[in-house]
Amino acid sequence: MSTPRAGDGNDWVAGRCWLYCRREGIPVLWIGPVHVTDATGHMYGCETCIAELRHMVHADLVRKDQGALQVGG
Numbered sequence: 001m002s003t004p005r006a007g008d009g010n011d012w013v014a015g016r017c018w019l020y021c022r023r024e025g026i027p028v029l030w031i032g033p034v035h036v037t038d039a040t041g042h043m044y045g046c047e048t049c050i051a052e053l054r055h056m057v058h059a060d061l062v063r064k065d066q067g068a069l070q071v072g073g
Contacts, residue, residue: 003047003050003051003054004029004047004050005047006027006047010029011029011030012027012028012029013027013028013029013030013044014026014027014028015028015044016028016044017044017045017046017049018034018043018044018045019043019045019046019049019050019052019053020049020052021046021048021049023046026046027046027047028044028045028046029044029045029046029047029050030042030043030044031043031044031045031050031053
């Protein structure tokens with residue numbers, strides 16, 4: 001699966017990126033709810049920050065897989 005891109009048919013809206021860049025008035029995509037100790041909100045990310053988040057998730061999965069191989073190996 002590829003990283004979402006503005007104009008790809010997803011429900012992009014103009015808003016603020018809640019991830020790393022915090023830019024406002026740009027195309028953002030709802031990426032899910034966010035839960036903190038006393039509230040729940042809607043998290044939106046821009047194309048660049050979603051790509052970075054996706055990279056981090058995949059890198060973490062690889063790291064965990066490698067750790068499981070070492071433990072089980």
